[in-house]
Amino acid sequence: QKEVEQNSGPLSVPEGAIASLNCTYSDRVSQSFFWYRQYSGKSPELIMSIYSNGDKEDGRFTAQLNKASQYVSLLIRDSQPSDSATYLCAVINQGGKLIFGQGTELSVKP
Amino acid sequence: NAGVTQTPKFRILKIGQSMTLQCTQDMNHNYMYWYRQDPGMGLKLIYYSVGAGITDKGEVPNGYNVSRSTTEDFPLRLELAAPSQTSVYFCASGHMGENDNEQFFGPGTRLTVL
Numbered sequence: 297q298k299e300v301e302q303n304s305g306p307l308s309v310p311e312g313a314i315a316s317l318n319c320t321y322s323d324r325v326s327q328s329f330f331w332y333r334q335y336s337g338k339s340p341e342l343i344m345s346i347y348s349n350g351d352k353e354d355g356r357f358t359a360q361l362n363k364a365s366q367y368v369s370l371l372i373r374d375s376q377p378s379d380s381a382t383y384l385c386a387v388i389n390q391g392g393k394l395i396f397g398q399g400t401e402l403s404v405k406p
Numbered sequence: 407n408a409g410v411t412q413t414p415k416f417r418i419l420k421i422g423q424s425m426t427l428q429c430t431q432d433m434n435h436n437y438m439y440w441y442r443q444d445p446g447m448g449l450k451l452i453y454y455s456v457g458a459g460i461t462d463k464g465e466v467p468n469g470y471n472v473s474r475s476t477t478e479d480f481p482l483r484l485e486l487a488a489p490s491q492t493s494v495y496f497c498a499s500g501h502m503g504e505n506d507n508e509q510f511f512g513p514g515t516r517l518t519v520l
Binding site: 328330332338339340341342345347384386388391392393394395396397398399 | 437439441447448449450451454456462464465496498500502507508509510511512513514
């Protein structure tokens with residue numbers, strides 16, 4: 297079982313819709329969870345961090361964490377073509393390693 | 407602050423050559439990481455360090471070495487380059503605090519081994 301798993305996509309949504317990205321992790325004692333955005337040919341850019349159960353909102357982005365289900369998600373409201381990128385879920389495990397999922401490619405169609 | 411800087415941006419190596427990828431951060435972060443990313447794939451952890459003088463292996467350490475003599479620098483060494491090491495290499499840094507564990511990435515080094 298991979299430590300962090302994401303659907304690779306691609307996920308295609310129309311402009312203005314809500315994009316929902318999902319991630320599961322295997323290390324039950326993980327405490328820190330992140331979503332990064334990566335444009336083609338660029339380095340990952342941190343867009344959200346979440347540390348406790350529930351929702352965390354930042355502008356059009358909402359991260360949701362459920363530690364009991366070992367599940368973290370990212371919602372993007374009012375999706376824009378500029379949101380088209382690969383979204384990487386990352387978890388810091390018990391040993392302090394920052395481990396990434398394989399990424400979900402999002403395409404927002406005008 | 408320059409953040410996390412990496413040099414070189416691009417490099418072509420011949421099989422069997424060696425090189426060092428440089429990574430420097432000016433944010434006084436204790437944690438530093440090296441990742442490789444193959445086309446269409448996620449980030450694989452090569453090595454990481456929790457502070458000066460301390461390093462540990464990640465998921466794919468074979469063929470690489472690291473050192474951490476200062477807080478700022480975390481170089482990655484390839485001793486005998488192989489075509490399988492063709493990849494984009496990213497360095498990241500951050501600190502480990504309660505609810506404050508954000509890690510930041512450098513711009514990457516694109517390496518081709520022929």
